[in-house]
Amino acid sequence: MKRTILFIVVALTAGPAMAADPAKIDWSKVPVSTVTLFYPGQSSYEWIRGGTHxxxxxxxxxxxxxxxHAGKEKAMGDKLVKGGPLEPTPVKGKNGSVDLKVQVAYDAKNAYFRYQWKTHGKAGIEYPYYRFDGKEWKVYGGPRLDKAVQEGKQPAIYEDRLTMMLDDGKVxxxxQQGCWLTCHDGSRDMPGVKAKGEVAANPLMAAIKKDDVRKYLPATRTNxxxxxxxxxxxxxxxxxxxxxxxxxxQWRAHRSNPVGMADDGYVLEYRNFDSGKKMFDSNLDKGTKQPKFMFDAKKFGARAVIADQVGKKNHFLTKGVNAVPFDPKAGWKEGDMLPRYVTTSEVSGSAGDNKATGNWKNGxxxxxxxxxxxxxxDDDKALKAGGVYHIGFAVHDDNITTRGHHVSFVKTLGIGAKADIQATKLK
Structure with a gap:
């Protein structure tokens, strides 16, 4: 099975910022660095500084x-994924590590990152849906760490993701600790999670209008x-x-890949998106509690999908391609499903900085x-020739999210400079 989308090529080769056509880069001449990512469980910032570590x-x-821990990533991941103090809810059959192949090239205008990894099963190109139960539209599906999924009450549905975290020495x-600096107790699927009401009442969380805890940097807290x-x-x-x-x-197989992009964000007091308009948005109208968009039946073949079709074809709902405004009088039947997110190539601001494409073939x-x-x-780290950066990677696959990913220890990236991973200058 091959998962790709034809109009990604247009998105990647258009625009004045593009110097090289990534499809024409001879990657056989760019060195490959293999980085072993491992399953971390609930090893948070607080845990690595605590008495049990x-x-x-x-x-x-x-x-x-x-x-x-140099060279011990696979052994650690294989141990942690099976359960224990750092994994109270192990996912059956989950792999403990992933080998990520990384290649980096650059020219006068761009840096080009090529990643390859073997998935633990089929390509995760789906995201949970909204399903019509005859009266209301309710969430259908979820990641494998969710209690409802583990209990068999919901099917395992989630997108694959590739994440790159980067700093220029100012954090x-x-x-030294990479992503563990950003992962804390109180976050989703971590110890000490609080109810939304309690989080929303916190002064900082109220000020930024959030009701759950995500990644944050220690410098943003007094403790x-x-x-x-x-x-x-x-x-x-x-x-x-x-x-x-x-x-x-973050490159996302469902929410960014269909429009040839990777979302751009940053971690500070929260896990934020960059300013401007990003490439995906919720497909739920908060007022009507109904979807905003449905499939254009003339282009997609139907207004909606059903459960038996999940995973058998591409179900991306994209403005300007196959999405039309939702019609509540279209004769919806129990079991009709629509994607929870709608994608768009009409991005703006720094949220649209990153182009990306993903292709899944032979696993x-x-x-x-x-x-x-x-x-x-002001929400980006600027890459430049001669610069050295600290970088960490994460892979989400096998229908999983939050801490169920695989992560790397920190590596250095050199753009025309000596580092663990050195970018090759294109001619």
């Missing part, structure tokens, strides 16, 4: 995780280990202005991401 003393003196501790101790918006704005954020780029995803050099946005 044997290496807590090393971590709290700002030493790198890799000092103790204290990221070079780095306590998400409730948020600093003021003025203090956080100063951190951002000083470059104290971590760039977060392997190949993803190419294009990132412009020299971005001057």
């Amino acid at each position: 044997p290496g807590a003393a090393v971590v709290t003196t700002n030493q790198a995780c890799i000092m103790c 204290p501790g990221f070079a 780095p280990s306590d998400w409730t101790t948020g600093k003021s918006l003025e203090e956080i704005a100063k951190l951002k202005a000083a470059g104290g954020l971590v760039d977060l780029m 392997v995803w190949t993803v190419v991401m294009i990132r412009p050099l020299g971005l001057a946005n």
Whole structure:
């Protein structure tokens, strides 16, 4: 089975920012770095500094995780994924590690990242749906860590993702602990999760209008280990202005791949999207509690899909391609389903910086991401020739999200400079 979309080619080869055509890059001449990603369970920022972590003393003196764990990623992942203190709800059959092949090239305008990894099953190109039960539209499907999925009350449905986290040396501790700096107790599927009402009542969370805890950097809290101790918006704005954020780029098999993009975000006081209009949005009208868009039957073949069709064809709902405004009088039947998100190529601002395409063949995803050099946005880290950056990777596959991913320890990336992963200059 081959998963790709024809109009991605247009998105990737159009526009003045494109210097090289990524489809014509001779990747056989670009060195391959293989990075082993492992299953981390609930090993949060708080846990790695706590008494039950044997290496807590090393971590709290700002030493790198890799000092103790170099070459042990696969063994750690295989152990953690089976269950124990760091994994109270193990997912049956989940793999403990993933080998990610990374290649990087650059020219005068862009950096080109090529990733390859073998999936643990079929390509995850679906996202949970809204299903009509005869009266209401309700969520259908979910990631494998969800209780309803583990109990067999909902099917396992979730998109594959490739994530790249990047810093230029301005975030204290990221070079040593990487993504563990951003992952905290209180977040989804982590210890200490609070009810939405309690989170929404917190002063900082109320100010940013959030009702759940996501990734955040320790510098945004007066007590780095306590998400409730948020600093003021003025203090956080100063951190951002000083470059104290971590760039977060995500290629998503369902919500960005159909339009040839990868979303652009950053971690600071929360896991934020960059400014502007991103390539996907909710397909639920909060007022009517009905979908906003449905499939154009003339182009898609039907107004909706049903459960038996999940995974058997591409069910991407895309503005300007196969989406039309939802008609509540279209004769909806019990079991009709529509995607929870609608995608668009009409992006704006720094949210639309990254182009990307993914192709799944013979059990392997190949993803190419294009990132412009020299971005001057206040929510981006600017890549430039001669620069060295700290970078971490994550892969979500096998219908899973949140902490169910596989993650890497920190690597260095050099754009024409010596590093663990060195970008090749294109001629």
